Amino acid sequence: MPEKDGKDPTGAPLRRPREKGRGKKILLSILRPLKAGLWLSLVAFPLVTFKFEAETRQAHFLPERIPLLLLICFGAAVAFDGLGWLKKAFGPGKRAGGILESPPEGLNRPRLSWVNRLLKSRFFKPASGVLLIFLAVLPFISSPYGVNVYITALIYITLGLGLNIVVGVSGLLNLGYVAFYAVGAYTYAILNAQFGLSFWVCLPLGALSATLLGFILGLPLLRVSGDYLAIVTLGFGEITRLVLTNIAITNGPRGIANIPPPSLFGFDLNQSVKPFLLKLGLIHSRTDLDKVLIYLIILMAAILTVAAVHRLENSRLGRAWLALREDETACQAVGVNRAGAKLTAFTLGSTWAGLAGVVFASQISFINPQSFTFMQSVMILSIVVLGGMGSIPGVVCGAVILILLPEYLRFFADYRMLLFGLLMVVMMVFRPEGLIKSARYQHIYRAPKAGEGDPSDSASGK
Amino acid sequence: MDFFLDLLVGGLTKGSIYALIALGYTMVYGIIAVINFAHGEIYMISAFTALIFGSILSSVGLAGWGLLFAVIAVSALYAAMYGWTVEKIAYKPLRGSSRLAPLISAIGMSLFLQNFVLLAQTPNYLPFPALVPDVPFPAILTRHASDTQIVIILVTAASMALLTLFIKKTRMGTAMRAVSQDLEMARLSGVDTDKIISFTFITGSVLAAVGGVLIGCGMRQIDFYIGFLAGMKAFTAAVLGGIGSVPGAVIGALILGFAESFAAGYISSSYEDVVAFAFLILILIFKPDGVMGAATTHKV
Structure with a gap:
C-alpha cells in the first residue's frame, strides 16, 4: 500500500505537531484502503470478469463475478491495512527488523511467548x-x-x-x-x-x-x-x-x-x-x-x-x-x-x-x-x-x-x-x-x- | 544445413523472448538485489490479457497490425499495473529486512498469481489467435523462418533499441543507472529512489508483456503455468549474461535460446528443459558473475 506520510531519508518517522490535521489524518486512513481496494479491483478486472472459452474462441463477459471481485478486493485492502495497523500498534517498535527483532526493553531478558x-x-x-x-x-x-x-x-x-x-x-x-x-x-x-x-x-x-x-x-x-x-x-x-x-x-x-x-x-x-x-x-x-x-x-x-x-x-x-x-x-x-x-x-x-x-x-x-x-x-x-x-x-x-x-x-x-x-x-x-x-x-x-x-x-x- | 538453419532461427526466436523477460529480472536485481520471482507470472498474465483483449478488440472491428499493436499496448498497460502492485505489496514493505524474506514473499506472490489465473480462467491450455498478419517478407528470409518468427525477432530488436535509448538518454534512465550503482548515494543526491524502483518494475513488466503477446503468437497456445518455466529460463539467461547488466541479459538469452534449440534438435526434445536447468546450475556454480557482469567482491 502506498504510504505518503512523511519520512526522513533514514526511514524513521518525522515528528509532527499533533493537534494539526488530525481529522484529515483519520479521513486519509479511511480513504487509503478504499483507494487500494479500487485499484486492486481495477487491476484484477479483465482477468476476472472476462473468461476466454476455448470452444468458441471468444472472451465472454461474466457480470455476475463483479460483486465477488469488489468484495474480495476491498476486503483484502482493508485486511492488509488492518494488519499493518495492528503491527504498528502492538508489534515490536521497529519495523525494519526483519526476522530478527530486538526486544523493546533492551538488555533485560525478554518474556518468552506462551x-x-x-x-x-x-x-x-x-x-x-x-x-x-x-x-x-x-x-x-x-x-x-x-x-x-x-x-x-x-x-x-x-x-x-x-x-x-x-x-x-x-x-x-x-x-x-x-x-x-x-x-x-x-x-x-x-x-x-x-x-x-x-x-x-x-x-x-x-x-x-x-x-x-x-x-x-x-x-x-x-x-x-x-x-x-x-x-x-x-x-x-x-x-x-x-x-x-x-x-x-x-x-x-x-x-x-x-x-x-x-x-x-x-x-x-x-x-x-x-x-x-x-x-x-x-x-x-x-x-x-x-x-x-x-x-x-x-x-x-x-x-x-x-x-x-x-x-x-x-x-x-x-x-x-x-x-x-x-x-x-x-x-x-x-x-x-x-x-x-x-x-x-x-x-x-x-x-x-x-x-x-x-x-x-x-x-x-x-x-x-x-x-x-x-x-x-x-x-x-x-x-x-x-x-x-x-x-x-x-x-x-x-x-x-x-x-x-x-x-x-x-x-x-x-x-x-x-x-x-x-x-x-x-x-x-x-x-x-x-x-x-x-x-x-x-x-x-x-x-x-x-x-x-x-x-x-x-x-x-x- | 537446412535443419541447422531451422534450429538457428528457432533458437533466435526463443532467445528473443527470453531476452524480453530476462531484462525485467536483470533490471530489478540491478537496483534492489531481489530476484523478482513473480516476473514470470507477469509475462503469463499479459499473455492472458492479450487473449481476452484480442477477442474483445477484434469483435469491435480491429484487425491486422492495428489489432496486434493495440493488444500489445493494452497488455503492456495491465502488466505495468500488475508489476507496480506486486512491488508495493510484496517487496516494498520488506526493504531492509533479512535476505530470505523478499525471496519467500516473491515465491508466494508467484504462486498467488498463478492460481489466480487458474481460478479466474482455466487450468487447461487455451488456443491463442494468430495476431501477426501476413507480411510479404523476401523469400530468402521466409525459407527458414515463419512470418511470426521474423516479427518476433524484429519487435524484440526494436524493444531493445528503445530500452537502450531510454536508459542511456533520458533523465529517468540516468536516475535508474544511478540507483543501480548506489542506492544510498542516489538518494542523497536527490533521486526519488522509491519512484525509480517502482518505475523499474513497470519497465520490466512492459517488456515482459511484449514477450507474453509474442510468445502467444509464436506458440499458439497458453496456460497458467507458462510463466514459471519461462521465468526460470529468463532468469538463467539473466545470470548467464551477468545479472544486473542489460546487454548481458540479451546475450545470455540468445546463448540459452541456441543451446536449447540445438539440444532439442540434436539430442532429444524431452531433455530441452534439462539442458536449460543444467546450464543454470553450472553457471551459478562456476561463473556466477556471468559473461558481461563485473566481478563482485564481498566487502566485510
Whole structure:
C-alpha cells in the first residue's frame, strides 16, 4: 500500500505537531484502503470478469463475478491495512527488523511467548506423555480416511522439520527439497519392484540414498549462497523430476504401481491379525491395519525427528548452523567451519525427506513424477514459514494447520494454493518470525542503530 | 544445413523472448538485489490479457497490425499495473529486512498469481489467435523462418533499441543507472529512489508483456503455468549474461535460446528443459558473475 506520510531519508518517522490535521489524518486512513481496494479491483478486472472459452474462441463477459471481485478486493485492502495497523500498534517498535527483532526493553531478558513458556514448564513432560498415548491410540478409533489424513500430516511434519534444519536453522533456502522426498519414495518403489526388498530394508536405504544425494548436491552448493543457492536447488529439483519422467527404470510419467505396505514380521496384518483383534473388541471392523502400522511408523519417525532436531539445534553443530544463517563471513571469522556446517545442514536435512518418501510410497502404493513437483517444495516451505523458521513446535503446528485445515474445510480445496501464496506474502510482511517464534529469537539483543541497514543483510554483498 | 538453419532461427526466436523477460529480472536485481520471482507470472498474465483483449478488440472491428499493436499496448498497460502492485505489496514493505524474506514473499506472490489465473480462467491450455498478419517478407528470409518468427525477432530488436535509448538518454534512465550503482548515494543526491524502483518494475513488466503477446503468437497456445518455466529460463539467461547488466541479459538469452534449440534438435526434445536447468546450475556454480557482469567482491 502506498504510504505518503512523511519520512526522513533514514526511514524513521518525522515528528509532527499533533493537534494539526488530525481529522484529515483519520479521513486519509479511511480513504487509503478504499483507494487500494479500487485499484486492486481495477487491476484484477479483465482477468476476472472476462473468461476466454476455448470452444468458441471468444472472451465472454461474466457480470455476475463483479460483486465477488469488489468484495474480495476491498476486503483484502482493508485486511492488509488492518494488519499493518495492528503491527504498528502492538508489534515490536521497529519495523525494519526483519526476522530478527530486538526486544523493546533492551538488555533485560525478554518474556518468552506462551508456547515457549509452556515447553519449559514442569507440566510439559506429563502433558506430552498423555499426548503421546492419545496419538498412539488415535488410529484405532478414527475412520480409515482419518488415518490417511493423519499419516499425511505426520509425513509433512517430518518433511517440515527436515527442511527446517536447512532453511530455518541454517538459512539455506532450499527450493528443491522435494527431490530428496522423491528419491526416498523411488528407492523403495524400485528396490521393491526389482529385487523384492521389504519396507524395513528400504526405510534406512531410502533415507541413506537421500542423504547421499544431499551430500553430492551439497558439494557444488558450497560455492553459492543466498539467492543463487535457492535457484540452484530449484534447478536440481526440476532436473530430478525431469529425469524421473524420462528414464526407463522409473517407468516414466506412468509411475510405479503396487507398492506394498509394510509387513510386521512377515504377517499379513489384515488377514491374520485383524480377526483376532476384532474378536477381542479392540478395533473397529473398518480399521485398515496396514494403514495403522504406517501411521505408527511415521508417528515414531516424526517423534524421532523432533528429538533429533532438538538435540541437533542445541549441539555444537546446531550453533554453527545458526552462525551460518546470521552471516557466512562472520561465522568463518570466528572459527566455524563454514563448508562443513553448510554441507552437514544440507545433507542431514535431506535424510528426513528420504525417510518420509519411503513412508509416502508405502502409504499411497502408487507414485509418479507428478507427486514431486515444485509445488510440493513450496508447500513444505510454507509449513516452515508459517510455523516459524527455526522453531520446532512452530513447524509441527504449521504442518498440522496446512494439512488438516484443507481436509476439513473442503470449501478451501480449490483455493488452497492461492491462499498458500498469499499466506507466504502476508507472513513475510507482517510476521516474518512465524506463528510460534523460536525461543532463541526472543533472547537476541540487538542494539538500536543510528542509521538504516540491517546486520542480517550484510551477507548480500550488495 | 537446412535443419541447422531451422534450429538457428528457432533458437533466435526463443532467445528473443527470453531476452524480453530476462531484462525485467536483470533490471530489478540491478537496483534492489531481489530476484523478482513473480516476473514470470507477469509475462503469463499479459499473455492472458492479450487473449481476452484480442477477442474483445477484434469483435469491435480491429484487425491486422492495428489489432496486434493495440493488444500489445493494452497488455503492456495491465502488466505495468500488475508489476507496480506486486512491488508495493510484496517487496516494498520488506526493504531492509533479512535476505530470505523478499525471496519467500516473491515465491508466494508467484504462486498467488498463478492460481489466480487458474481460478479466474482455466487450468487447461487455451488456443491463442494468430495476431501477426501476413507480411510479404523476401523469400530468402521466409525459407527458414515463419512470418511470426521474423516479427518476433524484429519487435524484440526494436524493444531493445528503445530500452537502450531510454536508459542511456533520458533523465529517468540516468536516475535508474544511478540507483543501480548506489542506492544510498542516489538518494542523497536527490533521486526519488522509491519512484525509480517502482518505475523499474513497470519497465520490466512492459517488456515482459511484449514477450507474453509474442510468445502467444509464436506458440499458439497458453496456460497458467507458462510463466514459471519461462521465468526460470529468463532468469538463467539473466545470470548467464551477468545479472544486473542489460546487454548481458540479451546475450545470455540468445546463448540459452541456441543451446536449447540445438539440444532439442540434436539430442532429444524431452531433455530441452534439462539442458536449460543444467546450464543454470553450472553457471551459478562456476561463473556466477556471468559473461558481461563485473566481478563482485564481498566487502566485510
